Amino acid sequence: MIVVDDVHKSFGAADVLHGVSFTVKRGETVCILGGSGGGKTTLLKVMIGVHKPTSGAVAIGGKDICCLRGRALDEARRSFGVMFQSGALLNSMTIAQNIALPLEYHTQLDSETIETMVKIKLHQVDLLHAADRRPSEISGGMLKRAGVARALALDPKVLFYDEPSAGLDPIATTRIDQLINRLRDSMGMTSVVVTHVLESVRRIADHIIMLDKGLVILDGDLDDLENSSDPRVRQFLTGEVAGPNAGVLTENQYLDDLLM
Amino acid sequence: MGAVNAVLRSPGAFFGEIGRISLGVVPWAERCFGVTGGMWHLFMQAVYFSTIGPMRGESRLRAQLFPLMTNVGVRSLPIVSLVAILMGSILILQTGDVLQQYGQIDQAPGMVALSMTRELGPLMTAIVLIARVGASFTAVLGSMNINDEITALETMAINPIGYLVAPRILAMIVMAPCLVLFAYIVGMAGGWISAWALYDISTAFYIRQSFDFLSMSDVLSGILKAVVFSLLVSLISCYFGLTSKGGPTGLGRNIMVSVVTCLVVVVLADALLTALLINYFL
Numbered sequence: 001m002i003v004v005d006d007v008h009k010s011f012g013a014a015d016v017l018h019g020v021s022f023t024v025k026r027g028e029t030v031c032i033l034g035g036s037g038g039g040k041t042t043l044l045k046v047m048i049g050v051h052k053p054t055s056g057a058v059a060i061g062g063k064d065i066c067c068l069r070g071r072a073l074d075e076a077r078r079s080f081g082v083m084f085q086s087g088a089l090l091n092s093m094t095i096a097q098n099i100a101l102p103l104e105y106h107t108q109l110d111s112e113t114i115e116t117m118v119k120i121k122l123h124q125v126d127l128l129h130a131a132d133r134r135p136s137e138i139s140g141g142m143l144k145r146a147g148v149a150r151a152l153a154l155d156p157k158v159l160f161y162d163e164p165s166a167g168l169d170p171i172a173t174t175r176i177d178q179l180i181n182r183l184r185d186s187m188g189m190t191s192v193v194v195t196h197v198l199e200s201v202r203r204i205a206d207h208i209i210m211l212d213k214g215l216v217i218l219d220g221d222l223d224d225l226e227n228s229s230d231p232r233v234r235q236f237l238t239g240e241v242a243g244p245n246a247g248v249l250t251e252n253q254y255l256d257d258l259l260m
Numbered sequence: 261m262g263a264v265n266a267v268l269r270s271p272g273a274f275f276g277e278i279g280r281i282s283l284g285v286v287p288w289a290e291r292c293f294g295v296t297g298g299m300w301h302l303f304m305q306a307v308y309f310s311t312i313g314p315m316r317g318e319s320r321l322r323a324q325l326f327p328l329m330t331n332v333g334v335r336s337l338p339i340v341s342l343v344a345i346l347m348g349s350i351l352i353l354q355t356g357d358v359l360q361q362y363g364q365i366d367q368a369p370g371m372v373a374l375s376m377t378r379e380l381g382p383l384m385t386a387i388v389l390i391a392r393v394g395a396s397f398t399a400v401l402g403s404m405n406i407n408d409e410i411t412a413l414e415t416m417a418i419n420p421i422g423y424l425v426a427p428r429i430l431a432m433i434v435m436a437p438c439l440v441l442f443a444y445i446v447g448m449a450g451g452w453i454s455a456w457a458l459y460d461i462s463t464a465f466y467i468r469q470s471f472d473f474l475s476m477s478d479v480l481s482g483i484l485k486a487v488v489f490s491l492l493v494s495l496i497s498c499y500f501g502l503t504s505k506g507g508p509t510g511l512g513r514n515i516m517v518s519v520v521t522c523l524v525v526v527v528l529a530d531a532l533l534t535a536l537l538i539n540y541f542l
Contacts (some may be wrong), residue, residue, distance in 0.1 A: 050414065072420075075417070077414075079415050080415075088412035089409070102418070105416070105423075
């Protein structure tokens with residue numbers, strides 16, 4: 001369904017991704033894990049065509065999204081939905097209007113059918129009661145679910161989630177996780193979830209990709225993650241400060257930094 | 261003073277200073293060309309999404325256009341009226357005594373009519389639109405950019421220029437001439453209030469004198485200016501909104517840069533257009 005092939009991405013002199021490759025099968029939920037600054041969000045933005053990779057390719061349903069431009073890129077984008085970390089709903093509209101927007105723009109449906117479809121999408125994420133509220137009037141968890149509803153508007157085959165649990169309490173996090181699982185089980189949705197919340201990963205992941213400094217250090221399932229002997233993976237799992245990603249300078253590094 | 265002392269200490273440093281200043285100009289010029297190129301690109305895209313885009317189903321202007329026209333036009337009417345009525349009044353207050361000394365107070369209505377149509381109507385309306393509408397365009401688009409709303413539109417295969425910029429430019433181009441026409445009338449009315457109250461000029465005489473002085477080319481030159489100013493203001497303010505980054509500080513900076521750029525560019529365009537119109541049209 002999705003093939004990420006040797007993707008490199010640099011911003012000026014900063015190399016963020018160093019040859020990332022993996023495959024996502026139809027109907028599975030893939031979690032892209034990693035610490036802050038590991039390249040997760042950059043990889044997601046490359047996968048959804050917001051950033052062009054320095055080299056490499058990302059194919060979604062057989063189409064290389066990195067080579068597409070203009071109408072061809074727009075057509076490819078209609079085959080997937082994206083839920084942003086902040087929800088990224090248009091603040092000038094109500095929740096229902098936000099969900100109706102892609103339908104009004106890309107379909108010839110009449111307003112009554114669009115209204116019905118919006119209700120179906122809102123019902124899928126348990127937000128029917130908030131249809132007429134504005135994004136500024138609802139909670140963080142509701143914003144994210146509204147973001148999922150909007151991403152579902154055009155009935156995509158693939159959904160991308162950027163940090164769906166960030167900033168949410170445990171109950172709201174579980175609710176989002178249940179929603180991701182429900183979409184997979186009921187609609188066969190392929191999901192790519194960028195996260196660093198281990199509890200979520202344990203609840204939703206069929207496949208795990210772990211990134212560290214722009215490199216894939218783990219490509220497997222939950223058992224592979226739990227049983228990995230890689231010290232970088234172990235440190236992420238245990239959350240200990242001491243380890244390969246300690247961010248603590250050795251005495252010599254400290255002196256070099258001071259005297260440079 | 262530090263730089264001056266360095267120059268005085270060593271003759272070589274003098275050339276060093278010139279080199280440093282010259283090199284400092286290069287990035288500034290690069291930035292200017294970059295911004296101008298970016299605006300040109302934005303303009304061409306906006307033209308595409310206002311003309312060919314709707315026919316090919318790539319942009320839908322109608323839903324966005326009418327609320328924006330209400331915001332740009334109808335909601336700007338009170339402030340445009342206030343400014344125009346005061347400008348008309350001030351023109352009589354400033355010139356009335358001098359005109360009366362020379363026995364030319366009868367010319368005052370014509371002077372107000374000409375000033376309002378050729379210059380003050382379009383210029384003051386543009387300044388009101390910069391402050392009220394241009395700044396809000398930059399703020400809205402900038403905050404949308406910072407909140408990932410623009411990226412979200414792109415991922416929904418909705419072109420942000422077609423959806424956000426093209427209707428804003430169209431709304432400005434349609435409504436600014438209407439506001440300027442309104443400013444003509446209100447400005448002349450403002451002049452009449454002062455002329456009637458201070459110099460006892462009758463209403464009928466004021467109206468007749470105003471229209472004797474005016475020609476259609478005066479009215480049209482002001483409308484042309486309004487179209488050019490509204491295009492420039494909407495383009496500049498949308499460009500600085502879409503290129504906002506760096507959180508609230510960056511957004512605040514871009515709003516300031518946008519307003520200042522709009523003011524400078526409008527005054528420059530006004531000077532250029534006035535020179536052209538006076539030589540070839542009026």
